[in-house]
Amino acid sequence: MAEHFKIVFEGQLRTGVDLETARLNLAQLFKSDVSSMDRLFTGKPVTVKRGLTQDDAQRYMKALNDAGVEARIEPEQPVTWTLEEVTAPEPQKPAFEPAASPYAPPRASMAQDWPAVGELKVFTIQGRIGRLRYLAWSMVMVFALMAAFMVCLQVMAMSLTAGGLLATVLFIAFLVVSIQMGAQRLHDAGWSAWLLLLNLVPVIGGFFPFLMMAVPGNNGPNRYGPPQPPNTRSVKVLATLWVVFLALVFAGAMMGGLQKIQDQVEATTGDYEQTLPNDDDSDDAAQPVVPVDPADAGDSSDSEDDQ
Structure with a gap:
């Protein structure tokens, strides 16, 4: 058997x-x-x-x-x-129920019947979004900010004060929306939104945004709610374009850095070569000095006067 x-x-x-x-x-x-x-x-x-x-x-x-x-x-x-x-034994009830303390914090039932997928909301820290949707929304937000910045420059040309005020409002709005989207991305992985403060830590803040883009989300519901709806074709296209754009920016920055290093090396090499002695000067210094006879010098002077 x-x-x-x-x-x-x-x-x-x-x-x-x-x-x-x-x-x-x-x-x-x-x-x-x-x-x-x-x-x-x-x-x-x-x-x-x-x-x-x-x-x-x-x-x-x-x-x-x-x-x-x-x-x-x-x-x-x-x-x-x-x-x-499967049946579990019923817990035995105490002989008497203790009186509820008026100082005890309120308790709520943790059991929730989550829907199959969550509702998408951009302007909130509640809910969850996956990696592709986070990339797609980030691309839309950045290009919208660039368009608003062009308008801000036009306003600055007419009024510096109004343009500066508009730029401040745009920066605050961009920061708030970034925090809301980042919180939903961290919730999808089951992490607390307070981890966004790691972006302010030196060194760690340099790679933590890339970690947010790469970490996978939970398949099922977690304590922040049900998973996001399936990604649409437009979300996938925008996410792909954003990844390509970031890759091109990174490659351009690397090429610019390498070019700057090369220019610096060439400038340093040129300065060093200028400090070296010239070959012609060395040859002149190496030739012996022939002494001149005073008599010959006098004959030469007379011949020049005759001419």
Whole structure:
């Protein structure tokens, strides 16, 4: 008889995974509501699947690990049970209920029935956006800012004060929208929006924006809400154009830097060559001086007078 295995879960969470995220992921894995997942986190062993082969048990374990929880595999006789048959013992109620403290903070239920996809909103720090949509929105925002800056220059030509005020308003609006988009991008990865402050840290702020563009988002719901809607064709096109544009800017900056270094090396080499002694001067200095006889010098002077 082939050996079968069962999956036993005692409520352990993986490192870095909070309880609410694990409940949401398990609800999506078992295709059930979030509230029914509470019976898995009583702290007592619960068999979530029986009658599995070795390979099926390993695949099931990987799915649970990806959901953010730890479980174990135990051998058993081949029996087929499902999650709906799992029953957890009812917790015993105390003999008396303690009175609620008036100083206790209010408590809200953490269980939420998230929709399949979230609603897209640009001007908010709530919600989530993926990598491609973040790139596409960033491209639109930058080119809109460039167009507004051209208008600002026209206003400055007429009134320096009005142009300066308009430039200040544009900068503040650009900063606010950037923070809102960056917060949604970090939420998609399950990170806090406070990590945007890393952009102000020297050295780290130089590569953290690229990390925001590269880090993948969570597949299912997390504590910041459900995933974003699927990317449209326009989002993919704009994201690709923005990546190409950034690559060209980076390549141009590298070429300009290399050209500047080359010019500096040539200028330094020219200055060094000017400090070296001239070859003609060296030859003249190397020729011996022939002494002149005074008599010959006098004859030469007389011949010149006769002429």
